[in-house]
Amino acid sequence: xxxxxxxxxxxxxxxxxxxxxxxxxxxxxxxxxxxxxxxxxxxxxxxxxxxxxxxxxxxxxxxxxxxxxxxxxxxxxxxxxxxxxxxxxxxxxxxxxxxxxxxxxxxxxxxxxxxxxxxxxxxxxxxxxxxxxxxxxxxxxxxxxxxxxx
Amino acid sequence: xxxxxxxxxxxxxxxxxxxxxxxxxxxxxxxxxxxxxxxxxxxxxxxxxxxxxxxxxxxxxxxxxxxxxxxxxxxxxxxxxxxxxxxxxxxxxxxxxxxxxxxxxxxxxxxxxxxxxxxxxxxxxxxxxxxxxxxxxxxxxxxxxxxxxxxxxxxxxxxxxxxxxxxxxxxxxxxxxxxxxxxxxxxxxxxxxxxxxxxxxxxxxxxxxxxxxxxxxxxxxxxxxxxxxxxxxxxxxxxxxxxxxxxxxxxxxxxxxxxxxxxxxxxxxxxxxxxxxxxxxxxxxxxxxxxxxxxxxxxxxxxxxxxxxxxxxxxxxxxxxxxxxxxxxxxxxxxxxxxxxxxxxxxxxxxxxxxxxxxxxxxxxxxxxxxxxxxxxxxxxxxxxxxxxxxxxxxxxxxxxxxxxxxxx
Numbered sequence: 001x002x003x004x005x006x007x008x009x010x011x012x013x014x015x016x017x018x019x020x021x022x023x024x025x026x027x028x029x030x031x032x033x034x035x036x037x038x039x040x041x042x043x044x045x046x047x048x049x050x051x052x053x054x055x056x057x058x059x060x061x062x063x064x065x066x067x068x069x070x071x072x073x074x075x076x077x078x079x080x081x082x083x084x085x086x087x088x089x090x091x092x093x094x095x096x097x098x099x100x101x102x103x104x105x106x107x108x109x110x111x112x113x114x115x116x117x118x119x120x121x122x123x124x125x126x127x128x129x130x131x132x133x134x135x136x137x138x139x140x141x142x143x144x145x146x147x148x149x150x
Numbered sequence: 151x152x153x154x155x156x157x158x159x160x161x162x163x164x165x166x167x168x169x170x171x172x173x174x175x176x177x178x179x180x181x182x183x184x185x186x187x188x189x190x191x192x193x194x195x196x197x198x199x200x201x202x203x204x205x206x207x208x209x210x211x212x213x214x215x216x217x218x219x220x221x222x223x224x225x226x227x228x229x230x231x232x233x234x235x236x237x238x239x240x241x242x243x244x245x246x247x248x249x250x251x252x253x254x255x256x257x258x259x260x261x262x263x264x265x266x267x268x269x270x271x272x273x274x275x276x277x278x279x280x281x282x283x284x285x286x287x288x289x290x291x292x293x294x295x296x297x298x299x300x301x302x303x304x305x306x307x308x309x310x311x312x313x314x315x316x317x318x319x320x321x322x323x324x325x326x327x328x329x330x331x332x333x334x335x336x337x338x339x340x341x342x343x344x345x346x347x348x349x350x351x352x353x354x355x356x357x358x359x360x361x362x363x364x365x366x367x368x369x370x371x372x373x374x375x376x377x378x379x380x381x382x383x384x385x386x387x388x389x390x391x392x393x394x395x396x397x398x399x400x401x402x403x404x405x406x407x408x409x410x411x412x413x414x415x416x417x418x419x420x421x422x423x424x425x426x427x428x429x430x431x432x433x434x435x436x437x438x439x440x441x442x443x444x445x446x447x448x449x450x451x452x453x454x455x456x457x458x459x460x461x462x463x464x465x466x467x468x469x470x471x472x473x474x475x476x477x478x479x480x481x482x483x484x485x486x487x488x489x490x491x492x493x494x495x496x497x498x499x500x501x502x503x504x505x506x507x508x509x510x511x512x513x514x515x516x517x518x519x520x521x522x523x524x525x526x527x528x529x530x531x532x533x534x535x536x537x538x539x540x541x542x543x544x545x546x547x548x549x550x551x552x553x554x555x556x557x558x559x
Contacts, residue, residue, distance in 0.1 A: 001173075003506050007499075007557050038498040039515050039528040061528050063496035064558070118502060 005114035006121070007064065010072075015064035020074035022057045029139040033060075033131030035123050040066045042128060044135045051081045058128065065112075065121050070128035072108050082136060089129045096122050156457045161449065162538050164189040175508025178546040183328050183356060183487050183534030184512050186381045188442070195441035196383060196434050206430055208407055218433055225436035226423070232443045233373065233390050234364040239422035240396065242389040243431050247355040248278040250374035250389035251322070253426060254351055255282035257402040258320075258372075258395070265291030267319045272297045272305055272334070273524055274327040277517040279353045283322060292319065299524075303330040303479035311342050318343075321350045325357035329516040329532065330479025331462075331487025333357075340370050349395065355379055359536065360458060360485050362451045365390050377435060381537075382442035386435030389426070396422050403428040446537070454537045458486035461535050461544060468548045474555065478530050486535030489516075492551060495558045497529040503557055504531075507550035509543075 027045035034041050042060030046053055056078055058070045073092075077085050088109075094101035096115050103110035115125045162168050165187045170177055179187060199221060205214035207222045226238045235241060244250045259282075263269075269283050273296055283294055295318075297310035305323075314321070321343040326333050340350045351372035354363060358375045365373050372395075377386040391399075401408050401419055405428035410418045419425045446454065465488050469475050474493035492500055501513030512532045515522045522528065533547055 001506075003503060003557055006502065012558065037514065038496075039522070040498070041528070063498035065499070121498075121502060124498065 001114075001117035006118055008111045008114060010108055010111040011064060011068040014068035014071040018058075018067050018071040020057045020071065020078070021059055023059055024055060024057045029135045029141075031131050031135035031138055033127045033134070035062075035066070035127050037123065038063060040124060040127055042066065042070055042131060044070075044128070044131045046132075046135055046139075048139060053077050053080060053085065056132075058131075062127070063121075063124050065115060065124040066127050069112060069125040072111070073128050073132065076107065076109055077132065085132070085136070089133070092129060093126065096125050156449075156453045158457065158538075158540050162540065164191070164445070165538050166190060166193070168538060172508045172510065173506050176542075176546070178507075178509040178543040178550075180533040180535065180539065180543055180547060181510045181512050182359075182536030182539070183379070183532065185378045185384070186359060186536045187538065188383070188438075189381055189445050191445045192382060192438045192441045196438040199434050199437040204433065207433055208424070221437050222431065222433050225440035228440035228443050229388055229436075232358075232363075232447075233388075234366055235390050236366060237393055240390055240393050242391065242396075242423045242426045243436055244387045244389050244426075245385055245432070246376040246378075246387035247353060247374045248282075248376075248387070250372075250387050251278055251351065251353060252282045253389055253402050254372050254374075254391070255286040257399040257426070259283070259286035259292075260289060261399055262319055263287070263290035263292040266317055267292040268295045268313075268315070268317045269293070270295045270297055270310070270313050270318055270321045270323075272310070272323050273299045273521055274303070274305070274330065274332060274334070275322075275324055275518065275521075276328050276353065276355070277519070278355075279322055279324055279351075280520065296520075297323075299332075302481050303327065303332045304481045304483075305332070305334050305339070307335065307338065310339065314343060314346050314348060318346070318348050321348055322353070323350070324353040324355075325363075326354075326360065326485045326487075327479065327518075327521075328356045328487070329518040329521055329530070330481065330489050331484040331534075332479055332481040333361075333483040333485055335483075336370070337368055340368055344369055356485060356487075359446065360451070360455055371395055377439040377442065380439065380442055381445060382439035383432070383435040386432045386439055388439075393422060396426070399426075401425050401428070405429045407431075449537055457537065458535045458539070461539055461541070462486050462488065464541060465533060465535075465544045465547065468544060469551065472548070472551055472555070475551070478525060478527065486539070488533045489530040490533075491527065491530055492554060495554050497531040499558070500531045500551070500554050503554040504547070504550045507546065507553055509547050509550045511547070 024045040028048045030045045040062035044058045046056040203217045205218045207219040229241045298306045343350045349371040352370045354375040359380045371392045373390040378384040408428040478489040497513040
């Protein structure tokens with residue numbers, strides 16, 4: 001395993017300049033994600049248009065893998081309906097955990113394939129997706145409990 | 151009398167794991183504050199016990215049971231000498247420092263605490279010296295009071311003394327901060343509490359491998375530590391408790407070994423220390439810990455401390471010279487712990503890159519989340535030294551941090 005497989009240029013770029021960084025106000029749903037192992041914390045706020053994610057922002061504090069993953073996710077899911085988002089998460093999850101997982105149709109997200117060589121870092125990359133799921137699940141609820149990857 | 155020079159090459163040769171490689175690089179093990187490695191003497195003592203001696207202790211009339219009991223009780227005597235406790239009745243074997251503190255919080259705490267009572271801890275505490283007290287407070291209505299630190303990570307002593315009052319029932323403080331390396335002035339901390347008749351518990355997990363501890367000279371009522379941070383096996387720790395206090399305390403776990411008589415109506419308790427040792431103990435662990443104490447004393451705690459101090463100075467200087475490095479915890483009196491952050495690189499990424507270069511450090515909150523919150527840091531990277539750490543480890547660390555700067559450009 002090589003470090004430049006993990007820290008690819010696109011990941012370093014999204015870490016340095018995260019896209020869709022901030023907080024939507026008002027938002028239809030907010031969820032907090034926390035990875036207690038490394039202290040990564042992020043908040044996702046989103047607005048829905050029918051079944052689709054109309055807009056999404058994230059903020060928080062985390063390692064390069066978690067920030068870049070959230071940034072790339074934010075670009076990938078905007079404008080997508082829930083079924084598409086779920087299918088995308090399944091593909092990303094496979095990419096992070098399975099050696100032979102295909103990276104086709106993932107666009108920039110394919111840059112995360114190096115993470116699977118560093119098992120301790122898989123949770124960093126998946127935190128934003130779990131948090132997005134929590135936000136979607138709580139879209140209609142008044143409260144937004146924290147999720148954890150631990 | 152001049153001490154023999156510290157032969158670091160020979161010391162390293164005593165630790166088989168140090169000759170392995172990690173990710174194709176020589177291992178630079180800089181995570182001794184999390185767990186130390188074991189010297190051959192400890193591995194051999196455990197193997198000898200398991201190969202020739204093992205049976206259950208305090209049970210059988212047969213030869214092995216007697217030999218195992220002798221080995222276990224000899225280990226207790228070894229620990230007593232290491233801490234200079236007055237009696238082996240005061241040495242209780244537990245699973246680790248965490249369990250030792252939980253024992254006191256549950257047994258002494260439930261016996262002694264009432265609504266409105268206060269337990270004084272410091273901002274530097276490990277979760278193991280926070281959460282057991284929160285649980286005791288929850289059960290009794292007592293409350294936790296936190297003594298502050300200054301910007302260097304030192305206890306504000308006057309502020310601590312000002313917190314001691316008629317409601318203070320216990321002072322529970324760490325000897326050495328695991329996150330920042332600060333050595334606390336425990337003798338003065340204990341003296342201030344004793345003047346007011348307040349008992350004290352010292353969390354010695356980070357101290358026992360780095361300086362000689364004399365519980366009678368310190369005058370503490372409880373002292374807790376873990377074997378695996380003193381070059382001994384995991385799964386074993388020690389609670390020292392002053393006999394008069396232990397006598398008054400009820401057992402906290404019931405079972406075999408801790409009883410004198412059992413009937414279905416009522417049971418009576420065994421004498422100290424067995425009253426607090428329900429179930430079959432970690433016998434081989436105790437044998438290993440005794441060997442570890444022999445080993446450490448053969449090197450000399452003062453010599454180990456001096457060696458680690460020189461490495462700390464070397465590492466402080468070489469890391470400080472790297473642009474973007476910030477050291478956290480700059481106390482005047484520090485143990486071999488260096489907590490740091492690198493601008494633009496999250497500690498978790500730093501940990502991965504350093505590991506790739508064969509350098510093992512801890513990255514995270516170091517089980518001290520309230521302290522991290524106070525410092526305004528989500529996490530730090532922490533390099534920590536043991537008796538086997540050497541200048542090459544520090545050079546490898548420094549080069550790996552430079553590598554991290556390159557990767558993150």
